[in-house]
Amino acid sequence: MNEIKEIKINLKDRSYKIFINDDIEKILVNSIEKILARPKVFIVTDENVAGFILPKIKKILEDAGIKTKSIIIPSGEKSKSFQSLEKLIKELLNYKIERQDSLIALGGGVIGDLVGFASSIIYRGIDFIQIPTTILSQVDSSVGGKTGINLEEGKNLVGSFHQPRAVITDVSLLQTLPKREIIAGYAEILKCSILGDKDFFNWLKINQKEILNLNNNLVAEAVEKSCILKAKIVEEDEKESGKRALLNLGHTFGHAIENKINKDGHGILHGEAIGIGMCLAAEFSVEMNLCSKKNKEEIIEIIKKSGLPTDLKDLNTEIYAEEIIEIFSLDKKRKDNSNTFILISDIGNAIIKDEISDDKLKTFLISNGFK
Numbered sequence: 001m002n003e004i005k006e007i008k009i010n011l012k013d014r015s016y017k018i019f020i021n022d023d024i025e026k027i028l029v030n031s032i033e034k035i036l037a038r039p040k041v042f043i044v045t046d047e048n049v050a051g052f053i054l055p056k057i058k059k060i061l062e063d064a065g066i067k068t069k070s071i072i073i074p075s076g077e078k079s080k081s082f083q084s085l086e087k088l089i090k091e092l093l094n095y096k097i098e099r100q101d102s103l104i105a106l107g108g109g110v111i112g113d114l115v116g117f118a119s120s121i122i123y124r125g126i127d128f129i130q131i132p133t134t135i136l137s138q139v140d141s142s143v144g145g146k147t148g149i150n151l152e153e154g155k156n157l158v159g160s161f162h163q164p165r166a167v168i169t170d171v172s173l174l175q176t177l178p179k180r181e182i183i184a185g186y187a188e189i190l191k192c193s194i195l196g197d198k199d200f201f202n203w204l205k206i207n208q209k210e211i212l213n214l215n216n217n218l219v220a221e222a223v224e225k226s227c228i229l230k231a232k233i234v235e236e237d238e239k240e241s242g243k244r245a246l247l248n249l250g251h252t253f254g255h256a257i258e259n260k261i262n263k264d265g266h267g268i269l270h271g272e273a274i275g276i277g278m279c280l281a282a283e284f285s286v287e288m289n290l291c292s293k294k295n296k297e298e299i300i301e302i303i304k305k306s307g308l309p310t311d312l313k314d315l316n317t318e319i320y321a322e323e324i325i326e327i328f329s330l331d332k333k334r335k336d337n338s339n340t341f342i343l344i345s346d347i348g349n350a351i352i353k354d355e356i357s358d359d360k361l362k363t364f365l366i367s368n369g370f371k
């Protein structure tokens with residue numbers, strides 16, 4: 001890919017660029033010096049990523065005269081905890097990190113969220129750069145400055161808004177991902193199109209198969225379109241006091257399902273839960289007379305064709321409506337004891353709907369396969 005795609009997120013003194021290409025060396029050589037306050041970085045990554053890409057990135061940086069130190073943490077969601085955060089910060093302090101140094105978050109959403117949060121609190125905030133290595137992190141979690149960790153009570157309940165200094169996205173890094181993870185990450189691309197861009201949705205209908213087969217040019221275009229949409233929303237509402245909530249389409253239902261299923265030890269990927277969450281949001285939009293049945297069917301069809309689950313039946317597990325409503329009660333978006341949902345009035349047009357009662361939800365969930 002010749003051209004490096006660049007998307008600027010305009011946030012005054014916190015503005016930054018997302019760089020997209022299929023050659024990490026090209027992006028780093030072109031941009032890294034301008035991004036760093038001084039040529040010293042701490043690369044934080046996980047065991048899975050360390051083996052395949054860390055040595056290459058260290059070499060590119062060191063060849064460019066940048067000192068590097070790497071820290072490898074265990075892979076998986078359990079690293080998004082207070083315990084891992086404390087361990088990481090202590091390790092960085094042992095290595096004598098200074099205020100002008102930068103952290104690099106090299107990995108998926110877990111690494112990005114944890115490292116972003118650590119960099120927002122070490123010395124009351126130092127610079128960090130995102131190098132996302134999964135689809136989900138390339139189109140969603142690396143962009144927009146949400147950082148955080150999980151508690152037993154729920155995901156992302158503790159965190160901060162801390163924008164990275166840059167996002168460096170190499171779509172060729174996705175080639176080593178298992179198919180299941182590619183499909184799950186793709187859910188966030190579908191989400192962007194459904195919530196804000198009908199032309200993008202129609203483009204995905206045509207190109208979905210090739211994107212899932214990781215045609216680099218098409219993946220780069222899909223990541224770019226998703227990031228442009230996200231950048232616009234974040235520019236308007238950085239701290240989620242309004243419009244940014246639209247990016248949570250499918251996430252209230254999805255998070256609750258994910259939380260419940262993973263607690264039971266069955267294992268569902270975030271994007272898979274979001275696939276079902278978006279189908280439930282579409283069904284609920286019809287139920288609330290907000291969108292047409294035809295729109296709903298089109299949404300469910302594209303999700304199904306991508307290979308994502310669309311229905312609780314696809315998960316072979318029983319979930320009680322009451323349990324899901326209990327999880328909603330801890331949702332950050334809940335206001336005055338009633339529920340807020342992101343629903344759809346059309347493909348490419350999501351809306352925020354609040355004051356939805358627990359009773360209404362319970363009836364809806366039971367008519368959609370919950371016990």
Ligand code: GLY
Pocket residue numbers: 140141143144146244247248
């Ligand atoms: N992942 C949703 C957001 O960044 O707001």
